[in-house]
Amino acid sequence: MRRLIPAALFCALFSATARGDEPIRLDVVDYAIPKSLTGAPGNADAGKNVFLTRTLGNCLACHQVSALKSEEFHGEFGPSLDGVATRYNAAQLRLIVADPKRIFTDTVMPAFYKNDGLNRVRPEFVGKPVLTAAQVEDVVAYLETLK
Numbered sequence: 205m206r207r208l209i210p211a212a213l214f215c216a217l218f219s220a221t222a223r224g225d226e227p228i229r230l231d232v233v234d235y236a237i238p239k240s241l242t243g244a245p246g247n248a249d250a251g252k253n254v255f256l257t258r259t260l261g262n263c264l265a266c267h268q269v270s271a272l273k274s275e276e277f278h279g280e281f282g283p284s285l286d287g288v289a290t291r292y293n294a295a296q297l298r299l300i301v302a303d304p305k306r307i308f309t310d311t312v313m314p315a316f317y318k319n320d321g322l323n324r325v326r327p328e329f330v331g332k333p334v335l336t337a338a339q340v341e342d343v344v345a346y347l348e349t350l351k
Contacts, residue, residue, distance in 0.1 A: 227320035228333060235307050236295035241317065241337035251346030254339045261316065261335065261343055269350065282313065289351045297344045301335075316340060 230237055240246075254261045256275060264275055266282035292300065299306055302317035315322065316335040335343070 228318055230299070230302055230306075230317070232299060232306060233295075235299065236293070237298040237302060238295045240341055241298070241302070242341050244341070246338070246341030246343070246345030248342070248345040248349050250339075251342035251344065254335065254343050255346055260339065263343075266313070271350065285347065285350055287351060289348045294344055294348055297347050298340065301340050301343050301347075316343075 231239060255263045256272070258265075263269075263285070264272065264278050266279035268278040268280065268284045268286070270284075270286050272278070288297070296307075300308075300313075303315040304311050304313045305315065314334060317333045317337065317340045319331050319333050
């Protein structure tokens with residue numbers, strides 16, 4: 205069965221340098237972002253929604269999660285996220301979601317909270333991250349439930 209690449213994932217894979225917008229700066233320490241991007245913890249239920257929404261995170265397009273087996277179209281390209289919270293802490297997960305190439309240099313996973321240094325974006329998405337800081341925190345909160 206052939207699957208289409210959702211717009212958000214396509215744009216994340218083919219983003220361009222922001223024109224006129226301030227680049228997002230991440231405070232990375234030891235391959236992690238220790239502080240919340242919003243100054244507050246995320247909401248795991250909202251994060252699950254972002255995780256599943258095809259036009260937002262669309263994480264299931266690449267990853268499998270056994271707890272979500274009732275959802276369709278689990279990907280087999282990325283690693284299973286079962287137990288991800290036992291392998292990485294919240295600060296590491298935050299960086300992996302925000303800008304995974306800082307840890308996994310060869311990954312094809314898009315940077316969900318980056319707006320510069322990327323290539324070939326549709327004009328309406330130039331200078332905009334795929335997810336907001338709050339959505340990144342929500343996804344991190346959801347990933348922390350996957351133990």
